[in-house]
Amino acid sequence: MTTRRDVLLGAIAASAVSRARWAIAGPSQPSTPVNFAIPPGACDCHTHIHGDPARFPWFDGRVYTPELASPEEMKALHQALHMQRVVIVTPSVYGTDNAATLFGMKARGSDARGVAVIGPNNSDAELDAMAKAGVRGVRVNLATGGINDPEEAKRRFNAAVNRAKDRGWHVQVYTNASMIPLIKETFVAAPVPVVFDHFGGIQAAAGLQQPGFPELVGLVKSGNTYVKISGAYRASTLAPNYDDVVPFAKALIAANPDRIIWGTDWPHPDSVTPPGRKTSDVTPLLQIDDGRLLNQLAVWEPDAAVRKRILVDNPARLYKF
Template identity: 70%
Template sequence: MLTRRSMMLASIAAGVTMTSSNAFSKAAQPSTPVNFDVPAGACDCHTHIHGDPEKFPFFAGRVYTPEPASPEEMTALHKALHVERVVIVTPSVYGPDNSSTLFGMTARGPTARGVAVIDDKTSESDLDAMQKAGFRGIRLNLATGGVNDPNVGRQRFSGAIERMKARGWHVQLFTSLAMISAIKDLVAAAPVPVVFDHFGGAEAALGTGQPGFDDLLALVKSGKAYVKISGAYRASKLAPDYADATPLAQALIAANAERIVWGTDWPHPDSVTPAGKKVTDVTPLYQIDDGRLLNQLPVWAPDAAVRKTILVDNPARLYGFT
């Protein structure tokens, strides 16, 4: 039986280009100009596409419903930021359906790579098609799903590594420092790259001495894990510059700049359904100034050569840009 997923994969593999007709997105655009020279080939390593829900229906088991965010809006974002490349990550609202991510990647062309969400029904032929389309990793979203049990986390991480080791894709985790501490031995032994989202789940207000941050630093220093210094507003509440995230970013960069990548987390979904609302009610996107967000990078990494490592060299190696 030809499923919707297999039809989408086939169309992507055949090079079919799709266009978006959605004109109602409210995703933020930068209001602050970038204040430093962004190197050629820079990459935003953490974004999402929320397609027209009639074409790309949400997962029934989701915990929130975001506003739309189109490929055209993403292109406008990156033009303003002087960022050439992008990594599009399948968000939890789609479950293991990567169609909206594939749609965004196709619209962007060869400057895009993808990170997929898979399940036991995802076949090796599905993964083959996704690899041809530009996917280079899979994501385990333990945070949004509320997975706090270390035994569950270890089992899911081990299963992901087992599936990816022959393919060479990386495994990306959105999780907490406590979970990172619980699986640090598995990460150290992993035969594929491991990538932690959003400062590894660290809380900026707790500083570099918070429990588990030393384990994260050790994995980065050893080269066994990458960390995305992305979505600073998720680690910090001190808008608009998130100054208390600076010590976290600087500590991670000092540990091993060759294992750090940067991302916006555009279009900035709020993954918590407000009290009194249903999961199916649309939750507005955060209105984050990504120009101001990118301008924190020279604060975190004053050396232009280090910024090039973070923005260009590391993503090229991790995601296979040429």
Template identity: 65%
Template sequence: MMNRRGLLLSSLVVGAGMNNRSVLAGPSQPANAVAFDVPAGACDCHTHIHGDPARFPFFAGRVYTPEPASPEEMAALHKALGIERVVIVTPSVYGADNGATIFGIAARGTSARGVAVIDEKTTDQDLDKLHGQGFRGIRLNLATSGVSDPQVARQRFQAAADRMKARGWHVQIYTTPPVIAAIKDLVADAPVPVVFDHFGGAEAARGVDQPGFPELLDLVRSGKAYVKISGAYRASSRAPDYADVVPLAQALIAANRERLVWGTDWPHPDSVTPPGKAATDVTPLLRIDDGAVLNQLAVWAPDAVVRKAILVDNPARLYGF
């Protein structure tokens, strides 16, 4: 008899139009135990749920198709890591449909918050409903959609900040350091908190002096922006310790430990469709050891007080736990 994951995989394969179940291993789980005491109330601030596509269909304009990742698999991850709270972010593959994220939050209960994707059709009443379901911010994913034009980024950020200021939600942005430099003045004057994903899109090999990263440090230092020190594997290819990320992480922590939060980026979708494949073909999830990644936080922040700020205090303030 096919189990629940088998049913999801079968549904996804049919929906995506390809038969590649043999390469779909499912979301990774930690191989290494956490080597430090994780404080009570710790939060994983960047995750995604990929639901059954028969129930949560993908956006037709997506640039990749991930395999499933369920709330139960996420719960197993966090049990292994000693993480109590979670922030679930709607991934680009759903467009402005937040249904899978709502599903994930409901499964987790009061220990979960959400970050939504909205569009021009999203009403204030829709936002009110999302707030009641645990959402506390919206995401602008400029990186995956290929937006690098500073003027487009400025327009989209300003519109998002204006929309959110009446309700106190934050604006989360996935972009690159040069774009951050181009919108720095808007972020500094923003009426809402601003959060940058994944080290601000910095590349570890280019170091702390790469174009745009000093501007990101300025925003963090002044308290005008939060940064997720998440998805280290997106900044570096040096698995499993991502040693070249250390200078970036430590520079951000030195700038302002009260404006940093941590996240896994589980289930680690590969947003680059392989050559010769279509965006509707299923791309396997990346194999990341989140135990090893969490252990790097103790390298970036040897002080337990600083780790508690990053894992517990800052997320509680930003997401309203």
């Protein structure tokens, strides 16, 4: 008799075969068990789907090409982490085509929400359809494309706000921390919630007073800004426990625990094409142990009630689960 587990494992195997033409290692799965109780309704607030390019073509202007990562593999990840809910974010490799994200959301049903990347060519009707499907925000990715001009950053942010505000969406920003003080007042004036990816783009080695982090803490205190304490490995130089990130996580949580959310950043794309290779060459996914990554949350916040706010209550409010 075929069980649901057999079906899942078969789907993962089929995905791996399909991926063999394009990929090198594949997306990681947790090797460390979760060591604290995960509350019902917990949400991984930052993931991506990389679909088969025959069905979901890459954006011609991308700066890297990732390995594939399927909804079935994501489901296996979340079963291991005891995560019921997920937020899928359109990565830069798709430009403003959100089809792969919507595909991943549909596979997870009512437990999934999405964050889209949009531009002038995305019609209002298209955005309305995405809202109906569960999209709850717009991402402005300044970091991957190397946007360091504050005027261009403000232009892109305000364009996203104008499309998001009438739909009750938020605007999610991926940037280097040094950009935050340059356009802080633009974030303060936003009529929608603002969400910063990956600790606001800080680098732990630069310390708590690095440009952008005090301003980020102030924005979190204000109440209109959320921060994803996600992708700790992107900020840290101390793998595998990311000990240098601890004071940053604690400072953000202390600033306003009702504005902190958590995410894996699975399947952990490496957005830098290695020297000597073309952007169309497949760049291996980073091999991150998401069980160990999740276990750091209990170090950053020992109080189970506060962790429930981070994992369940805050995502439910922001993404309207």
